[in-house]
Amino acid sequence: MTQEISDEALCRRVADRDEAAFELLVGRYQGRAYRLAWSLLRDAEDARDVSQDAFLRVYRTAAGFRGDARFSTWFYRILVNLCLDHQRRGGWWRRLLVRDDGGAAADGSMLERQPAPLVDPGDAVDHAQVMARLWTAVERLSPQQRAAILLHVQEELPASQIAVVLGCTEATVRVHLHRAVSVLRRTVDRD
Amino acid sequence: MTDGPHPDTELTAYVTGALSPAERAAVAAHLEACADCRRTTDDSRTVLAALASATAVPPPVDWGRYGAELRARVQTSARRAWWARPVPAVLAGGVVAASLLLAVQGLSRRPVELASVEETMLGARLPLLQQYRVVERLELLEDLDAIRQLDRLGPSGGG
Numbered sequence: 118m119t120q121e122i123s124d125e126a127l128c129r130r131v132a133d134r135d136e137a138a139f140e141l142l143v144g145r146y147q148g149r150a151y152r153l154a155w156s157l158l159r160d161a162e163d164a165r166d167v168s169q170d171a172f173l174r175v176y177r178t179a180a181g182f183r184g185d186a187r188f189s190t191w192f193y194r195i196l197v198n199l200c201l202d203h204q205r206r207g208g209w210w211r212r213l214l215v216r217d218d219g220g221a222a223a224d225g226s227m228l229e230r231q232p233a234p235l236v237d238p239g240d241a242v243d244h245a246q247v248m249a250r251l252w253t254a255v256e257r258l259s260p261q262q263r264a265a266i267l268l269h270v271q272e273e274l275p276a277s278q279i280a281v282v283l284g285c286t287e288a289t290v291r292v293h294l295h296r297a298v299s300v301l302r303r304t305v306d307r308d
Numbered sequence: 309m310t311d312g313p314h315p316d317t318e319l320t321a322y323v324t325g326a327l328s329p330a331e332r333a334a335v336a337a338h339l340e341a342c343a344d345c346r347r348t349t350d351d352s353r354t355v356l357a358a359l360a361s362a363t364a365v366p367p368p369v370d371w372g373r374y375g376a377e378l379r380a381r382v383q384t385s386a387r388r389a390w391w392a393r394p395v396p397a398v399l400a401g402g403v404v405a406a407s408l409l410l411a412v413q414g415l416s417r418r419p420v421e422l423a424s425v426e427e428t429m430l431g432a433r434l435p436l437l438q439q440y441r442v443v444e445r446l447e448l449l450e451d452l453d454a455i456r457q458l459d460r461l462g463p464s465g466g467g
Contacts, residue, residue, distance in 0.1 A: 139382070140375075143375065143378060147371065147374065147375075151366060151369055151374075152363075152365075152366055155366035155367075156366070161366060161367040161369075164366060165369060165374060165377075169374070169377060169378045169381060172378055173378070173381055173382060173385060176382050176385070177385065247358075248358065248362055251355070251358060251359065252359075255359070266359070269324055269356070270356055270359040270360040270363070271359075271360070271363050273360075275325065275326065276321070276324060276325075276326035277326075287326070290326070291317055291320070291321045291326055292317060294320050294321070294324055294326070295316065295317045295319075295320040295321070298320045298323070298352045298355060298356065299320070301355045301359075302348070302351045302352055302355050305351065305354070305355055306351070
């Protein structure tokens, strides 16, 4: 039985310019990176570019990875920071104006997001509407709150790791999550 | 209902598992007695479970193209001119910053240096000053402009 090389060991090899190690790391994280970037940016092209930027940053700065945190946490930190920077630079307003893969694609993805089918079709429609409203509310959260809630529900990171990713204290993460959940709860309560 | 305040922020942290064991026990005790907070906690749990069960699915990606683009960007990055690379750029930035700092310090010191030059020149002229009668008329050597013009006056003074 062969033991899989850890992300941290691969990252150290990347620091020594091991191209194969870099390819392996990219293969492990590209799906997650693109999905998280898309969840934050809501634009497929931007998500592709920014997630590639994150890998490029890993390639350039792998020597700076100290190994006292998990590679995934370090990588998410790079990725989320790049996404937040991208939003600050104005990619966000462009997405609202030009929905190249938004519009129909967004509707499609809303349906794809639905959990297992419900028994009653009427209930299913109601549920789809609630879910659509819920995700719209997620999009309207502040960037920090949105990042915190997505890292929690999508990447299943605990508050302590979300704090490292966002570069803030765990107490601040608790506040971000609390405010985000409060807004989302009110969205559902309006039914 | 309970007599104490509702632990609003802690309720979400309770649901997301972000509390320490002691905090968790305190919130659990509150929930035992507070129906409002129990309802809030249940609603929060429902919202989080709904989001987790229906995670966002982005438009599909051509991973082959994605990887090829990334490889090209990595190669371009590796071929970048030495001065555009991070370390030389930081060094260059440091040199520029140091130069600016020295220039600013130099400017701020200039009046002091000028003053010391002025004093030296004045000191060198002291024997000459003693020959000028005009100096006798200057109270406490206050008129520095006149002193500066002494070279243009004749030794007999007058003026």
